[in-house]
Amino acid sequence: MADDEVVVLKPPGEQAEQAPEEAKAEIEEIIGIDAEEAPQISAKTGLGIDEMLEKLVEVIPPPEGNPDGRLKGLIFDSYYDSYKGVVIYTRIFDGRVKKGDFIRMMNTGKDYEVTEVGYCIPSMVPSKELKAGEVGYICASIKQVADARVGDTITLTKAPTEHPLKGYKKAQSMVYCGVYPAEGEKYENVKDALEKLQVNDAAFNFESENSAALGFGYRCGFLGLLHMDVIIERLEREFDLNVVTTLPSVIYKVVMKDGSEIMVQNPSNLPDPADIQRIEEPIVSAEIMTPKDYVGTIMTLCQSRRGNMVHMEYLTETRVQLHYEIPLNEVIYDFFDALKSKTKGYASLDYEFKEYRAAKLVKLDILLNKELIDAFSTIVPEEAAYAKGRTICSKLKKLIPMHQFEVPIQAAIGQKVIARETVRAYRKDVIAKCYGGDISRKKKLLEKQKEGKKRMRQFGRVEVPQEAFTEVLKFDDDK
Secondary structure (H helix, E strand, C coil), X not given: CCCCXXXXXXXXXXXXXXXXXXXXXXXXXXXXXXXXXCCCCXXXXXXXXXXXXXXXXXXXXXXXXXXXXXXXXXXXXXXXXXXXXXXXXXXXXXXXXXXXXXXXXXXXXXXXXXXXXXXXXXXEEECCEEECCCEEEEXXXXXXXXXXXXXXXXXXXXXXXXXXXXXXXXXXXXXXXXXXXCCCCCHHHHHHHHHHHHCCXXXXXXXXXXXXXXXXXXXXXXXXXXXXXXXXXXXHHCCCCCEEECCCEECEEEEEXXXXXXXXXXXXXXXXXXXXXXXXXXXXXXXXXXXXXXXXXXXXXXXXXXCEEEEEEECCCCXXXXXXXXXXXXXXXXXXXXXXXXXXCCCEEEEEEEEEEEECEEEEEEEECXXXXXXXXXXXXXXXXXXXXXXXXXXXXXXXXXXXXXXXXXXXXXXEEEEEEEEXXXXXXXXXXXXXXXXXXHHHHHHHHHHHHHHHHHHCCCCCCHHHHHHCCCCXXXX
């Protein structure tokens, strides 16, 4: 350090003292809550912890319930243990339960003998009983994961309650995709893993389906794309499974010409266009909070995703909230990633389902060697079908390996082909041994090769690599 250099150090607590006041000001400006009496709490230093605990006892009312009444407990979470079976997390509203009691699941009507009860503080600590107002866990050697669903009511077999608890509002899946076992994986192993994940995730559901390209698999429903990514990641990490996922899609409402309505979650199940009166897609109401410097960029992004601006409001001098109506199909792919990328991570997104709205939609099919691959089928806006078809065809051209015959890759709407790429065939130089001589001999050999490749194309099958199904999901970077 030079002799004439001066370093000014702020007192250690000066910045820490200013931070709470700035936080209070932001809460009042952005959220609109009075933060004048907000306590200052620090888990690191222990500041305000005692005061907060006393305030919780004073403000929050104690749980209500009759310990001597009929047992009534709500399952709010559960998980599968290899040794204990399904472990239930429950809140007891009335009555009490102890080891040796026989309990009944009111949803299924099945009875089980309780093997262990206890509290989570935070590890599992066994106790003599659980009574009204308490929260704990119950083990009852439950083997089937479907028998202990979140939201179900527990009661005693010998003295059951008359009415179950209201439970939870059933979560509505908004995004669907196909999950298929990869090469070497077993269908039943994937099913067992999905059932175990479903036991403590009420928003996740699945059903069996069959694909001509991928074989037997499952159609899974998720709350959103993040929920889907978490489930797929858990399948790979926790259960050591290798699965292939298809293009995610939303639920479309199809109104037929006879007046009936059909909910379509798999694009391959879309009825004949001649019988369809209109197709309605889900619309979400999106709220985007961003610094004012990125307003123009976000507007451009939302317009490219068929968004309509409702209104815009300034929360502070530097923060803006944009209200948009955007089709859910445009949001579930990479909208959030694009938003974070274009705003350097400063923007936040919140959306909820609003309504179904009619739109000009068509089913885009992908054909490999004139054979329909249903796993690549998707429902797209009519005006974006050509661009989407060209993009998918160009991506598949790079991913599908060369065969002994030419592989045409076609994007089609009904019987009309709108885009095409061709994967060139391996070629053998059949005239390499013809040194000079009559040209007709060379032509004869080339024609023979041509006929052989034509015959091979009729009977040959195109191998689609696994990475092709995931690569097609990605949008172009310029979107």
